Amino acid sequence: xxxxxxxxxxxGQTIASKLVQLGHDxxxxxxxxxxxxxxxxxxxxxxxALYGTFMNAASFGEIIFNCTLGPASLxxxxxxxxxxxKGKILIDTSNPLNKATDPWxxxxxxxxSLGEQIQRMFPDTKVVKTLNTVNTNVxxxxxxxxxxxxxxxxxxxxxxKATVVMILRDWFGWREILDLGDITTSRGVEMFLPLWQSLRxxxxxxxxxxxxxxx
Amino acid sequence: xxxxxxxxxxxGQTIASKLVQLGHDxxxxxxxxxxxxxxxxxxxxxxxALYGTFMNAASFGEIIFNCTLGPASLxxxxxxxxxxxKGKILIDTSNPLNKATDPWxxxxxxxxSLGEQIQRMFPDTKVVKTLNTVNTNVxxxxxxxxxxxxxxxxxxxxxxKATVVMILRDWFGWREILDLGDITTSRGVEMFLPLWQSLRxxxxxxxxxxxxxxx
Numbered sequence: 001x002x003x004x005x006x007x008x009x010x011x012g013q014t015i016a017s018k019l020v021q022l023g024h025d026x027x028x029x030x031x032x033x034x035x036x037x038x039x040x041x042x043x044x045x046x047x048x049a050l051y052g053t054f055m056n057a058a059s060f061g062e063i064i065f066n067c068t069l070g071p072a073s074l075x076x077x078x079x080x081x082x083x084x085x086k087g088k089i090l091i092d093t094s095n096p097l098n099k100a101t102d103p104w105x106x107x108x109x110x111x112x113s114l115g116e117q118i119q120r121m122f123p124d125t126k127v128v129k130t131l132n133t134v135n136t137n138v139x140x141x142x143x144x145x146x147x148x149x150x151x152x153x154x155x156x157x158x159x160x161k162a163t164v165v166m167i168l169r170d171w172f173g174w175r176e177i178l179d180l181g182d183i184t185t186s187r188g189v190e191m192f193l194p195l196w197q198s199l200r201x202x203x204x205x206x207x208x209x210x211x212x213x214x215x
Numbered sequence: 216x217x218x219x220x221x222x223x224x225x226x227g228q229t230i231a232s233k234l235v236q237l238g239h240d241x242x243x244x245x246x247x248x249x250x251x252x253x254x255x256x257x258x259x260x261x262x263x264a265l266y267g268t269f270m271n272a273a274s275f276g277e278i279i280f281n282c283t284l285g286p287a288s289l290x291x292x293x294x295x296x297x298x299x300x301k302g303k304i305l306i307d308t309s310n311p312l313n314k315a316t317d318p319w320x321x322x323x324x325x326x327x328s329l330g331e332q333i334q335r336m337f338p339d340t341k342v343v344k345t346l347n348t349v350n351t352n353v354x355x356x357x358x359x360x361x362x363x364x365x366x367x368x369x370x371x372x373x374x375x376k377a378t379v380v381m382i383l384r385d386w387f388g389w390r391e392i393l394d395l396g397d398i399t400t401s402r403g404v405e406m407f408l409p410l411w412q413s414l415r416x417x418x419x420x421x422x423x424x425x426x427x428x429x430x
Contacts, residue, residue: 101326103399109406110320147428152413180413184318188410191324195403198367198395205429213362214420 004029004061006054006076008037011093011136012067018140020045022171029057029080058084063091063167070096070114071107077118085125089160091167092118092186093131093139095193104197106190115154115186126160128153129186130168133196134209142209143173149209150176154185178212219244219276221269221291223252226308226351227282233355235260237386244272244295273299278306278382285311285329286322292333300340304375306382307333307401308346308354310408319412321405330369330401341375343368344401345383348411349424357424358388364424365391369400393427 005016006029019026027050028038038051050060058064058080068076073094077085096107096114108114115129130153131139142149151174155161161179168174180188199208220231221244234241242265243253253266265275273279273295283291288309292300311322311329323329330344345368346354357364366389370376376394383389395403414423 103402105325110324110409111316144430145428146430147426149428152410178414178417180410180417185413187318188413191406192410194325195367195395195407198400198403199393199427202393202395203427203429207430208427210425211362211428212414212418212423213360213364213426214418215359215361215422 001025002060002062003027004057004059004064005067006057006064006080007067007069008035008041009067009069011139012065013037013041014136014140015065015067015093016041016049017045018172020048024048026050027052027057027060029054031076031079054080055084061088063089063163066090066092066094066118068094070094071098073114074117074121077121082122082124085122087124089126089128089163090118090122091131091164092127092129095132095190097193103194106193109187109191113184113186113190115183115190119156119183126155126157127183128155128157128160128164129183129189130154130164133189133192135207138207138209140172142175144207145209147211148175149211150178152178152180152185152189154180154183154189156182176211216240217275217277218242219272219274219279220282221272221279221295222282222284223250223256224282224284226354227280228252228256229351229355230280230282230308231256231264232260233387235263239263241265242267242272242275244269246291246294269295270299276303278304278378281305281307281309281333283309285309286313288329289332289336292336297337297339300337302339304341304343304378305333305337306346306379307342307344310347310405312408318409321408324402324406328399328401328405330398330405334371334398341370341372342398343370343372343375343379344398344404345369345379348404348407350422353422353424355387357390359422360424362426363390364426365393367393367395367404369395369398369404371397391426
């Protein structure tokens with residue numbers, strides 16, 4: 001499958017590399033036509049790994065991953081262009097985090113979320129929020145944790161969520177995938193990040209996630 | 216021990232009853248001198264169970280539980296009186312939730328929290344935030360869940376947190392108690408509630424909690 005990955009940071013690189021390893025054709029998109037990190041990544045990953053602008057990557061992909069930093073996501077997606085995202089699934093892994101504050105603060109929360117903002121800005125795109133509650137290395141290697149843990153999906157389009165569940169399960173190895181509901185449930189998973197920051201400080205291992213335990 | 220429990224709702228009743236069962240003298244405090252729910256509770260629980268105003272209960276207790284509804288907590292604590300809370304541990308279980316909205320919204324979040332507001336209002340009281348991330352019945356019966364799960368403590372006073380850890384462990388049965396840090400970490404546990412609401416809708420069992428799993 002042709003997949004566009006927006007963002008050249010750790011999350012973009014990790015997800016894009018995993019997708020290439022799975023045999024997909026992946027274009028990493030960034031602000032510039034030849035971002036040095038994207039160029040280096042593509043060279044490392046071989047001929048299935050391409051790079052270009054946000055617009056190039058969005059146009060290229062049948063499915064798009066948003067791995068840009070949350071505060072820059074709306075801007076990046078605007079550059080990607082509504083016409084290039086139209087009708088497609090946009091998997092939003094971003095968090096609207098201001099990491100300049102300690103504790104971290106969110107740039108949008110409570111009565112709105114970045115997931116909702118993206119969906120409102122691109123009404124013809126099927127936005128599915130997922131993976132934002134875990135560290136990058138857990139995203140594509142959940143089986144490295146000693147027990148099965150949960151990942152969440154939020155979105156308005158049932159079929160798009162079913163496709164994303166398939167991707168999470170069959171490509172990334174997730175076994176516990178919980179559909180939280182429509183895109184407004186992005187608020188909850190984004191507002192989890194301040195607790196996630198505290199957990200990261202309190203827990204010795206860098207890899208961790210939460211498991212839902214009931215009675 | 217003499218314990219004041221502020222609030223006559225499900226959380227107040229559950230915690231107060233558990234404390235009475237453990238052999239403590241418990242006064243349930245409310246806005247009125249003889250709140251019908253507090254009167255009925257005391258009658259049911261026997262001679263170790265007392266009731267009175269917020270001020271009576273705060274004055275009575277060596278340790279105080281805040282089990283009032285979050286949006287009313289500052290008001291209730293103001294009625295309890297700084298002089299009656301001075302030097303004492305105040306275990307804050309409340310959440311600043313506006314449940315009139317769907318999804319729920321918080322009345323304070325992101326750059327502040329109810330835990331911090333309470334600590335600022337009562338600088339001579341040792342505020343420890345805990346238990347607010349779980350359903351009431353899980354608070355005092357964590358062992359009913361099929362695995363050990365986490366409960367968190369946030370607060371500025373190390374000794375007060377150690378006392379609260381003892382209470383959570385020896386009185387309520389918690390085995391996994393994670394100290395998140397100072398009272399600013401109340402933000403994270405309070406901002407967990409929107410995700411908690413989604414989980415409650417998505418999970419068939421009413422009793423659940425999260426377990427931290429690492430690699």
